[in-house]
Structure formats: structure tokens, C-alpha cells
Amino acid sequence: MKKAFVLGGIIVSAIIASLILLGESRAESESVKLEMVLVPAGTFQMGSNEFPNAKPPHTVVLSNDFYIGKFEVTNQQYADILNYALAKGYLDKKKLEKEKSEAWGISKSAQKYQDVGDEHSQITFIGNTFKPHPGKENFPVVEVTWYGAAFFCNMLSEKEGLAPLYNIDDWSCQVYGKTGYRLPTEAEWEYAAKFNDARPYPWGNAEADSSYANLKRQIKDPVEVATTPVGSYSPKGDSKLGICDLSGNVAKFCNDWYNKFDNAVFGETDPVGPSQSLYFYLPIFKQFRSVRVVRGGGFLFDPNYRKEYGVPFMIDSVLYEEAPNTSFRCYDILGFSRQVEGFRAVKSVATEKTKAAFSAPQK
Secondary structure (H helix, E strand, O other): OOOHHHHHHHHHHHHHHHHHHHHHHHHHHHHHOOOOEEEEEEEEEEOOOOHHHHHOOOEEOOOOOOEEEOOOEHHHHHHHHHHHHHHHHOOOOHHHHHHHHOEEEEEOOEEEEOOOOOOOOOOOEEOOOOEEEEEEEOOOOOEEOHHHHHHHHHHHHHHOOOOOEEEEEOOEEEEOOEEEEEEOOOHHHHHHHHHHHHOOOOEEEEOOOOOOOOEEEEOOOOOOOOOOOOOOOOOOOOOOOOOOOOOOEEEEEEEEEEOOHHOOOOOOOOOOOOOOOOOEEEEEEEEEEEEEEEEEEEEEOOOOOOOOOOOOOHHHHHOOOOOOOOOEEEEEOOOOOOOOOEEEEEOOOOOOOOOOEOOOOOO
């Protein structure tokens, strides 16, 4: 009888433990789900004669509906994905445990995803777990690289049983033709911001000020990260489709490589952006690096911010007061992470009519 009682207790304990783990798994899974906004297919005028790097305006057709994150990806969501990836063996655990400063992936082209140890990061790695700083859970993730943003999208796809759209061995992307998560193309970002009335700001025609978005901040301490919780300026600062913080808070990575529009083909349908053809020389690394598109501007506007350090420490999106404009284009050096940059995700949905399209680095 005593043995039966003990055995029963063990079974009950095992069931309880399984339920706890299942509950934790569900909670972790649910916490990473993004609230998405449907963007219907349509045609719009991309670019503007107002800005040199946005010329000339040209017609773009987006033939597929897509979904875009209502909010910027948060510290909590990014930490949850890093924990998921760590448990799956997708992160370089030896490097992470040794340095406790950077989350790197494992692939033929391994890249840094998030600079956990940076003074601006709001995520820490303690006790084999990634955690947001207390009170910063719902703030946008910063100190994330373009690679880290793309990897996050891959993990969202995997968790939903979808094939990842990024090949992390060469960082090519199937932009169209499969259902899954990725970064928005520059055209998708601009269309979501302008939608069907060519508005100069996501909220409309009113000039950009701090009542509509977290922007034009001057920070007193270089360590300061003056972000606000995602959606803090909703609904006043929302786009016509109800998307929050398209401009301001953090500047957002797009999927495209950056180059002038005059190198693109106009009258495009579903453009994936120019080829990897513009490079900046980085004296500190003695190497050339390509650049990716960044849109929407962030909280910081300061043309003198770290200007004395030159490239690559200067940040393009903080130099221009016009950065929040829906046509204004910025860039950053591929692989860098900043306290003023984050991202939001897009979910593309393939149909029988969707034509496959890819973006890939030059070989």
C-alpha cells in the first residue's frame, strides 16, 4: 500500500511538472506572437522630389496583401526568441558564455544578432537566460543588428511551422512566393506609411512634433536610450491603417540594400530593392561593408552626435530632421547595432498567383 501511495505521488508530481512545463511553453510561445495589421494590395507613388535620395517619384505596384506588425518588436519578445533559439542550439553558446556580451548565430556565415553587453542594450544574459531590464519589457528592442532582426523573423516562421524565408548560410531571402515572416521591403514600409493618400507622415499632413511620435530628442548622456513603450503615441500618431510608431521611437530596418532610386527599375511590381552594390570603407576595420535601408527615423535628432568619431560611429538616421517623413530614406552599415535602431516584422502570404522573388548578396 505504501509503495502504491509513493508511486501514485510520483505520477501526480510528474503530471504536475509536465503541466507546469506545458504552461511555461505556451506562455513563452504566446508572448512572442505579434499583433499584425493587414495591408491590402495596391499601387502608390514611391519617393519624392523633396529629397535628393528619394528622387524620382515612381509608381510601385504591390500585388499581394501582407501583414505588418502593429508595433515595433519589444525587448520581451526579442528576449523570448533568443531563449527559444538558445534552447534549440541556434546560438553560439560558448561565445555567449565566455563573453556574456553578444548573441551570435551558428551558420556558414555566422553573424552577431544582439549586443547584450552594450551599455545601451536593455536585455541581459544572466543565469543562462535572456531577460529584459526590469520595466523595459514593452520598449522596442535596440542594439539589434539587421541579421538579428532577420533571424527573429526566421524563428517566428519556425514556431508557426512555416519554412524560414532567410537562408542564414548566405543571408539571401525569398521575399515573395512563400508564406512566412521577414523584414518589410522598403516599398512595403513606405506604402504602409502612405497607404492611399500620399501622406508625408504616417499620421497625416501635420508637421512632425513630439505630440505625434517620440522624435527630435536631444540626449544629455551618450548612454541614454530615450525610447518609449511601443504604442505610447497611439492613436494620435498611428498610420491610416492603425500601425503604431512607423516614424519615431526607433528607426526601423527594411529588407533592402540601400542605393539611389536611379539604379532601380521603375514601374516596378513587387520590388525587392537594388542589388548589393553600394559599399562604405570602414577605416577602423580596414574593410568595405554594404548598407541596408533604415526608415522612419528614431527618437534622436542630433547632427553632432558622435560626429567627431566619423564613420562608422556616425548614425545616418539621427543626422536629419526630415527622417520621420514617409519618403525620406536612411541607411546603416550591415552588421552594426545601435541604440536608435530596431525593427518590425512583416508576414507575407503566398497565393497561387504570387510570383517568386528573391534578394541575395553578390557572390
